[in-house]
Amino acid sequence: MPSEVSTVSGDEPIGQLQRELVEAREQQAATAEILKVISNSPTDLSRVMVTVAYNAAHVCGASDAQVYRVDDGALRLVASHGGVGATASARARGLPLTRGTVTGRAFLDRQTIHVPDLAAVLATEFPDSISYQKELGFRTTLATPLLSKNVPIGAILIRRMAVNPFSSKQIAMLEIFASQAVIAIENARLFEEVQARNRDLSEALEQQTATAEVLKVISRSAFDLQPVLETLIENACRLCGADKGFIYRVEGESGQWGAAYNAAPELLDFLAQRPVRHARNSVTGRVILERRTIHVRDVRADPEYDFVEKIGVRTTLGVPMLREGHLLGVIIIYREEVRAFSARQIELVETFADQAVIAIENVRLFNDIAQKSRELEVASQHKSQFVANMSHELRTPLAAILGYAELMQEGFYEAQGPKSLDALTRIRSNGKHLLGLINTVLDVAK
Numbered sequence: 202m203p204s205e206v207s208t209v210s211g212d213e214p215i216g217q218l219q220r221e222l223v224e225a226r227e228q229q230a231a232t233a234e235i236l237k238v239i240s241n242s243p244t245d246l247s248r249v250m251v252t253v254a255y256n257a258a259h260v261c262g263a264s265d266a267q268v269y270r271v272d273d274g275a276l277r278l279v280a281s282h283g284g285v286g287a288t289a290s291a292r293a294r295g296l297p298l299t300r301g302t303v304t305g306r307a308f309l310d311r312q313t314i315h316v317p318d319l320a321a322v323l324a325t326e327f328p329d330s331i332s333y334q335k336e337l338g339f340r341t342t343l344a345t346p347l348l349s350k351n352v353p354i355g356a357i358l359i360r361r362m363a364v365n366p367f368s369s370k371q372i373a374m375l376e377i378f379a380s381q382a383v384i385a386i387e388n389a390r391l392f393e394e395v396q397a398r399n400r401d402l403s404e405a406l407e408q409q410t411a412t413a414e415v416l417k418v419i420s421r422s423a424f425d426l427q428p429v430l431e432t433l434i435e436n437a438c439r440l441c442g443a444d445k446g447f448i449y450r451v452e453g454e455s456g457q458w459g460a461a462y463n464a465a466p467e468l469l470d471f472l473a474q475r476p477v478r479h480a481r482n483s484v485t486g487r488v489i490l491e492r493r494t495i496h497v498r499d500v501r502a503d504p505e506y507d508f509v510e511k512i513g514v515r516t517t518l519g520v521p522m523l524r525e526g527h528l529l530g531v532i533i534i535y536r537e538e539v540r541a542f543s544a545r546q547i548e549l550v551e552t553f554a555d556q557a558v559i560a561i562e563n564v565r566l567f568n569d570i571a572q573k574s575r576e577l578e579v580a581s582q583h584k585s586q587f588v589a590n591m592s593h594e595l596r597t598p599l600a601a602i603l604g605y606a607e608l609m610q611e612g613f614y615e616a617q618g619p620k621s622l623d624a625l626t627r628i629r630s631n632g633k634h635l636l637g638l639i640n641t642v643l644d645v646a647k
Contacts, residue, residue, distance in 0.1 A: 250280035263359035301329025307344035430460035443534035
């Protein structure tokens with residue numbers, strides 16, 4: 202008998218230790234698997250959440266496991282494992298953020314909630330779970346929040362169909378899985394932030410390169426506007442992900458299409474034959490009327506837009522080219538699908554519109570300077586002819602007068618004497634002085 206007692210008492214601790222060892226190995230394997238998925242798939246959050254749900258159900262001996270994330274005022278199901286499932290209402294609208302469900306209470310109270318028999322306390326503790334429990338039939342329930350810096354961002358729920366409370370170790374394991382889920386969520390968020398910054402830097406570099414390219418073309422084409430406009434519309438479409446684009450030049454009450462990108466010849470012919478009216482039937486017309494950026498997410502949903510099928514576009518952006526309030530043209534870019542342009546893309550096209558204005562103004566100033574140069578050249582030729590004519594007309598009579606004065610001087614001296622000679626000498630001197638002044642004026646005029 203003692204030996205039997207000794208044998209039994211000795212076997213029980215050994216068996217318990219073996220079970221604990223197996224559980225510990227399972228727990229280590231589960232946490233290692235989750236960490237491996239996190240490290241291998243930092244951006245694949247769905248895969249991580251599915252792995253968390255699987256291991257939570259398996260290690261904790263639950264009938265199922267569900268992972269929820271808070272979104273738009275409700276707890277949305279993002280991953281699950283097991284056969285209990287969720288109601289159609291929970292899948293469509295999520296769980297309400299109230300203390301009337303086990304998951305909602307864990308989220309709001311920021312602590313683990315363990316209910317050994319949910320059916321026994323539904324009416325008093327969890328009235329918002331009545332319909333879920335009646336439909337699905339689960340009994341023992343355990344939920345723990347996903348906390349990021351003590352801020353709840355979701356919850357994990359595990360259930361058993363029979364009344365069978367979870368052990369303290371299983372509760373602790375679920376809390377570990379919740380911590381790993383938060384790590385995965387934070388990693389994905391940080392990774393996305395880094396990626397977003399990289400995209401921003403890449404976009405900024407592309408935009409700087411594009412604007413530098415446009416400025417380079419402007420500097421090289423001071424008198425030729427066409428290559429500048431073509432470079433502008435190509436860069437605007439490429440950087441904004443637009444399928445096609447146009448630049449419309451406004452001239453008084455009329456205008457003309459100045460440049461195009463990725464436009465078929467038949468479309469160009471259609472636009473050339475259809476003058477743009479200063480009306481709201483097109484985005485170009487609205488920009489002309491309102492002199493501001495116009496963004497239409499879907500032209501087919503716009504009752505005023507009247508040639509959708511021919512153009513074959515859906516999302517449209519129009520930006521005015523303004524100089525001191527005066528409209529010089531419109532930049533139009535299109536997408537053939539319904540996809541709105543971002544604020545950054547709109548701002549970029551507005552920058553291109555400013556550059557187009559600079560190019561147009563440069564060409565205008567260059568043409569003005571060239572015209573003035575031609576006018577000055579013509580005026581200079583006329584001036585030279587005028588000076589030559591004036592030289593002949595002024596110098597010839599004065600020379601004749603001076604010659605005549607010399608002859609008179611000799612005659613007056615013989616006939617009238619010294620006094621008359623003095624008067625004529627002064628006349629002659631004044632004539633020479635006047636001729637000198639005329640010569641100086643004509644030389645300066647040359």
